[in-house]
Amino acid sequence: MSDDLRNVIIIGSGPAGYTAGLYSARAMLDPLMFAGYMSGGQLMLTSDVENFPGYPQGIGGPEMMMQLREQAERFGLEVEDKNVERVDLKERPFKVWVEGQEFRAETLIICTGAEAIWLGAEGEEEQKGRGISTCATCDGAFFRDEEIIVIGGGDSAMEEATFLTRFASKVTIIHRRDVFKASKVMYDRAASHPKIEIKTFRSVKKWLSDEKGLTGALLEDPRDGSIEQIECSGAFIAIGHKPITSFLEDQIETDESGYIIHKHNTMTSVEGVFAAGDVVDTRYRQAITAAGMGCQASIDAERWLEDQE
Ligand SMILES: Cc1cc2nc3c(=O)[nH]c(=O)nc-3n(C[C@H](O)[C@H](O)[C@H](O)COP(=O)(O)OP(=O)(O)OC[C@H]3O[C@@H](n4cnc5c(N)ncnc54)[C@H](O)[C@@H]3O)c2cc1C
Incomplete structure (x- = not known):
């Protein structure tokens, strides 16, 4: 003692x-x-x-x-x-x-x-702070006129996505289900925004990058395992x-x-x-x-x- x-x-x-x-x-x-x-x-x-x-x-x-x-x-x-x-x-x-x-x-x-809870997808560790963030208030302004994705289905994801439309040319919300934890008002605000697209039944399988930073992600449909590629220079993980x-x-x-x-x-x-x-x-x-x-x-x-x- x-x-x-x-x-x-x-x-x-x-x-x-x-x-x-x-x-x-x-x-x-x-x-x-x-x-x-x-x-x-x-x-x-x-x-x-x-x-x-x-x-x-x-x-x-x-x-x-x-x-x-x-x-x-x-x-x-x-x-x-x-x-x-x-x-x-x-x-x-x-x-x-x-x-x-x-x-x-x-x-x-x-x-x-x-x-912050991270996804743990392939390539995530290397891109933390080089395009992948967990705080839109902190890092949103670094992505002016760029395409961004937001991962999550709760109020935070809706709020982050709506906030990011101030900077980004397009924001895509990626959610692994078609049921959202977000409140209706937050969901509606995001869903009706002209810069926001919502993709359901998708989860990030792998982050893609080049020497400058993040370039996109491979998204997997959990229902049949099919893969789709999305391009983005910024990604915000908002899962809690x-x-x-x-x-x-x-x-x-x-x-x-x-x-x-x-x-x-x-x-x-x-x-x-x-x-x-x-x-x-x-x-x-x-x-x-x-x-x-x-x-x-x-x-x-x-x-x-x-x-x-
Ligand atoms: C990548 C990133 C970028 C960010 N950018 C910004 C930004 O630009 N502007 C902004 O305002 N905010 C930003 N934030 C958010 C900001 O960092 C946090 O809001 C802030 O750090 C919270 O401060 P805190 O003192 O509460 O705790 P933290 O900064 O989380 O510190 C917690 C401390 O507790 C210690 N600790 C934990 N367990 C124990 C234990 N058992 N014994 C002893 N010590 C322990 C840790 O070592 C750590 O020192 C960012 C966050 C991240 C992750």
């Missing part, structure tokens, strides 16, 4: 975690962060971030995350590039286990984010996200998909445990909203600690 009892342990090092770290450090809470298996979070996977305020020319995702870390460390955030294996939230101080060692804290701020909460082992209330539920401001169902960013956010999923929530969680934790005294 580590001897010191921390005011705050922050779990996760995306924009939410580093912002919580910055605020907690500046509030003299002596915070400790476990950065996790992907130090820097999801933005480490992207080359250009053009919608985070303060960067008029845009900035590379990894570079931005390094700057956030540097800023928080300057005020005293202590960062360990390690994964939290499990936690015990039954009593305070809370316990956190990392590589078998036990750490204790009065409050926890959970910022473990979410992962998975929040990273399994290490909490059901000690905090989540929704049916595993997203942490806020009970009071950023506080969770466990008093003294706060959560911020994509791990609670089913709607916005942006760096700036995650950072904003990280700030809120830190201020909530600080005020809660004050109230305990």
Whole structure:
């Protein structure tokens, strides 16, 4: 067991975690962060971030995350590039286990984010970020006057497809069935859009590319295995996200998909445990909203600690 009892342990090092770290450090809470298996979070996977305020020319995702870390460390955030294996939230101080060692804290701020669910089709790994994306708000503007496909049949797929018509010359929605999970209003909006075509009974079998990036996909009809080729320079996979909460082992209330539920401001169902960013956010999923929530969680934790005294 580590001897010191921390005011705050922050779990996760995306924009939410580093912002919580910055605020907690500046509030003299002596915070400790476990950065996790992907130090820097999801933005480490992207080359250009053009919608985070303060960067008029845009900035590379990894570079931005390094700057956030540097800023928080300057005020005293202590960062360990390690994964939290499990936690015990039954009593305070809370316990956190990392590589078998036990750490204790009065409050926890959970910022473990979410992962987009990918299709896993042939050629996908190589084209991630080179034409295949899971975020239209983030990457749509890179496909002006180009043909794009969107994979999925739920509200997110309809919303992404409709949004992408602002940039693309044509958007084709690919869905493996002819029944849609999307609400009628979202489906109708997409289906009636002049730039959108919907292809049902198709799933992506293989991504096609050349040296410049994505060029298309081979689509398979699951009913008879027949193959069709579609051309596109951009593809957006919109089949859902998975929040990273399994290490909490059901000690905090989540929704049916595993997203942490806020009970009071950023506080969770466990008093003294706060959560911020994509791990609670089913709607916005942006760096700036995650950072904003990280700030809120830190201020909530600080005020809660004050109230305990
Ligand atoms: C390819 C791509 C491009 C994107 N582009 C943009 C963009 O241009 N603009 C924009 O605003 N948004 C963009 N996004 C979305 C944005 O990245 C997320 O909304 C944002 O990163 C969420 O921040 P977060 O802090 O909640 O979590 P994340 O960034 O997901 O970070 C989660 C952190 O938790 C850590 N972690 C997980 N489990 C554990 C554990 N057990 N112990 C310790 N740590 C753990 C991980 O290591 C990681 O550091 C993009 C996303 C992707 C995937």
